Amino acid sequence: xxxxxxxxxxxxxxxxxxxxxxxxxxxxxxxxxxxxxxxxxxxxxxxxxxxxxxxxxxxxxxxxxxxxxxxxxxxxxxxxxxxxxxxxxxxxxxxxxxxxxxxxxxxxxxxxxxx
Amino acid sequence: xxxxxxxxxxxxxxxxxxxxxxxxxxxxxxxxxxxxxxxxxxxxxxxxxxxxxxxxxxxxxxxxxxxxxxxxxxxxxxxxxxxxxxxxxxxxxxxxxxxxxxxxxxxxxxxxxxxxxxxxxxxxxxxxxxxxxxxxxxxxxxxxxxxxxxxxxxxxxxxxxxxxxxxxxxxxxxxxxxxxxxxxxxxxxxxxxxxxxx
Numbered sequence: 001x002x003x004x005x006x007x008x009x010x011x012x013x014x015x016x017x018x019x020x021x022x023x024x025x026x027x028x029x030x031x032x033x034x035x036x037x038x039x040x041x042x043x044x045x046x047x048x049x050x051x052x053x054x055x056x057x058x059x060x061x062x063x064x065x066x067x068x069x070x071x072x073x074x075x076x077x078x079x080x081x082x083x084x085x086x087x088x089x090x091x092x093x094x095x096x097x098x099x100x101x102x103x104x105x106x107x108x109x110x111x112x113x114x115x
Numbered sequence: 116x117x118x119x120x121x122x123x124x125x126x127x128x129x130x131x132x133x134x135x136x137x138x139x140x141x142x143x144x145x146x147x148x149x150x151x152x153x154x155x156x157x158x159x160x161x162x163x164x165x166x167x168x169x170x171x172x173x174x175x176x177x178x179x180x181x182x183x184x185x186x187x188x189x190x191x192x193x194x195x196x197x198x199x200x201x202x203x204x205x206x207x208x209x210x211x212x213x214x215x216x217x218x219x220x221x222x223x224x225x226x227x228x229x230x231x232x233x234x235x236x237x238x239x240x241x242x243x244x245x246x247x248x249x250x251x252x253x254x255x256x257x258x259x260x261x262x263x264x265x266x267x268x269x270x271x272x273x274x275x276x277x278x279x280x281x282x283x284x285x286x287x288x289x290x291x292x293x294x295x296x297x298x299x300x301x302x303x304x305x306x307x308x309x310x311x312x313x
Contacts, residue, residue: 011202011278016135026193033186041179044309054313062305073189073294085139092143096150103154
C-alpha cells in the first residue's frame with residue numbers, strides 16, 4: 001500500500017538524471033557563491049594584485065563558482081542516468097571554448113596585422 | 116497493481132525524462148548563443164570611439180547588489196522546489212513570490228542602469244564597445260524577464276491546479292532555466308564589469 005501511494009505521489013521529487021535536491025546542497029551552494037562573489041569584487045576594489053594576476057584570479061573564481069552552481073543548484077552528476085545530461089553539457093563547453101577562444105585568436109591576429 | 120498500470124506509469128516517467136532532456140538541449144543551445152555574444156564583446160570592448168569605456172560608466176557596488184539579488188533568487192527557487200516535494204502548496208507559492216521579487220529587483224536595477232547610460236548619451240549607438248555591452252547584458256536581462264513572466268504564469272497555474280505531475284515537470288523546466296541564467300550571470304559580471312574595470 002505504501003508502495004502504491006509512492007507511485008501516485010504527485011509532489012515527490014523526480015530527478016531526471018540529477019542528484020537529489022537537498023537543503024544541505026542549496027545552503028552550501030549559497031554560502032560558497034556569496035563568498036566567491038565577494039572575493040571577486042574585493043580583489044578588484046582593493047587592487048593589491050598586478051593586472052595579470054587579477055585576470056587570472058577573476059577567471060579562477062568565476063570557474064570555481066560555475067562548478068559550485070552546476071553541482072549544488074543544477075545538481076549535475078556523472079552517474080549512469082546523469083551522463084545523458086552531462087555529455088551535451090561537456091560538448092557545449094567544448095563548442096564555447098572553440099567559439100570564444102577561436103574568435104579572440106583570429107581577431108587578435110587581424111588587429112595585430114592591421115597596425 | 117497490474118502490470119498494465121505499471122507499464123503505463125513507466126511510460127509516463129520516460130516521456131517526462133525525455134521532455135526534460137529536450138529542454139536541457141535547448142538550454143545548451145542557449146549557451147552557444149551567449150558564447151557568440153561574449154566573443155563579440157571580448158573582441159569589441161576596447162573600441163569605445165573616443166568615448167568612456169565600461170569602467171567609467173558602471174559602479175561596482177551597484178553590480179554587486181544585482182549579483183546578490185540574482186543569487187538569492189536562485190537559492191529561493193531551490194526552496195520552492197523542496198517545498199514542492201513536500202507537497203506544501205502555500206509554501207511553494209511563498210517561495211516563488213520571493214524568487215519573483217528578487218528577480219524583479221535584478222531586472223529593475225539593470226533597466227535603471229541602462230536608462231541612466233542612455234540619458235547620459237552613452238547608448239548602443241555611441242560605439243562598438245557599447246553596442247556589444249548592451250547586446251550582451253541586454254540579452255541576459257531579456258532572458259531573466261522572460262523567466263519572470265514564466266514564473267508569474269506558474270504561480271497562476273499553481274493556484275488553479277495545485278501540485279500535479281504536470282506542475283512538477285513545468286517547475287523543473289523553470290528551475291533549470293533559472294539556474295542557467297544565474298550561471299551565465301557569473302560570467303557577465305566577471306567579464307564585463309570586473310575585468311572591464313581593471
